[in-house]
Every structure is written in structure tokens, then in C-alpha cells.
Amino acid sequence: MEEIKKEISSYWTGRSEDFARLREEELNSEMAELWLRELKKGLPEGETLRILDVGTGCGFFSVLLAKLGHQVTGIDLTPAMIEKAKMIADERDVQADFEVMDAEHPDFPDGTFDVIVSRNLTWTLPHPAEAYGEWLRVLKDGGVILNFDADYGKEDLLGELERLPEEHAHNHMSCGQLEECDKIKKQLMINGMSRPSWDVEILKHLGCAEVTVDPDVYQRIYREENSPFYNPMPVFGLRVIK
Incomplete structure (x- = not known):
């Protein structure tokens, strides 16, 4: 494994306990329904879809989608996150598969997922x-990618704490964890790009049939600032058709 990926996995291992607690709270809150609406809007037709949740973390998306009856596989680079995802799914009697796997190198045959x-x-x-190229490889022709992200590389975690609500997850991170995250971000080329325009350019270059950007996801999801789930960054949605 590359050194930077070892650093990334180590960072998320250190956060896995608190991260799992927060995801469980999120599943029990209105956030679950808000995110489910976003997912349903982007899903193609089909009662039972084969879905890959890349970078599943503690399995938030996997649990939501598996509860709808879809066949879901969640992958993550960090073993501690996968263990938490399995635990959360089991507690909710949800059937989903979870595997430790590199998001940049998903180990599945071509055209596996809808x-x-x-x-x-x-x-x-x-x-x-x-990674985008590999996701397209394991996606069926006409399949859909739903990617929700933000320009987090522009965020200074230590500098942002004062304007976050007391309950926010970042206020429960140690200074060492905040510094570690900022250090990792500085090593990643994507955080120097203008997003999501960079993503759109790459996906079109890879030959995608359609790439749509929704810049207003965060306005629909993160409406309450006094919430542990509040995200001050403008989260966007990418819907990609292969």
C-alpha cells in the first residue's frame, strides 16, 4: 500500500469509534430520510439493484439502500470502519456485504453493478x-454513479472550529486528529482542483454518456446549524450515467 494510503487508513482507524457513534445517531435521526430522498431521486428504475457503496465508512448509505431491498456491497480501505459497518447493519437486521477494499482498485469483474x-x-x-475510471469499469452500461462530496480540501479544520456548533463532530476531535487531517489534505492533488468542475471534466473525458451536477444538496440536507451532523461545506451531488 502507498504510504499516503497507510496514513489515510490510520487516520480513519483513530476516528472509527466516534464515527460509528455519529453514523448510528444519524440513522436514527431525520437525516436518514433526507439522504434517502436524495438517493431515491438519482437511482435508476428497478426493484432490486446491485449497488456498490464505495468508501462506505460505517455503512450509512449501505444500510439505507439495503433496507429498500437492494443488493448492496460496501467497501472501505480501513478495516476498523468495515467492522463498525457490519456491527451497525447486524444491529438493524439489514443484509449487506462489507469488504475491506481500496476504492481506487475495486476487485470486481467488469459490469458488475447497476x-x-x-x-x-x-x-x-x-x-x-x-478511481473514476475503475468505478466505470465495474459499472454496467447505462449504470449510474451518485457521488456526494464537497471541496473539503479548502477547509481549515483548526480554523473552522470557532464557527461550528458545540455539538459538531469536529469539536470532539483532538488537535492531533485535526492537524493530521489537514496534513493529509495537503498531500492530495484533488484538493488543489476546482470542484466539481474538475470531476465533470474527468468524467466526460472518460466517455460518460451524461454528467449532471446538483450544487444545492447541502441546502436540502444541512438545514439545522445546531446539529452534530451540520456541514458548513457546500456539498454537491454528481449523477453520472455510463
């Missing part, structure tokens, strides 16, 4: 263009 979903992942990837 849909690929992702949330807050692309900004953490050392080789995002390569």
Missing part, C-alpha cells in the same frame, strides 16, 4: 481520476 454510490470520499483519494 449503481455506485459514495459520500464524502473523493476528496480523500490520492488518484481520483483512476
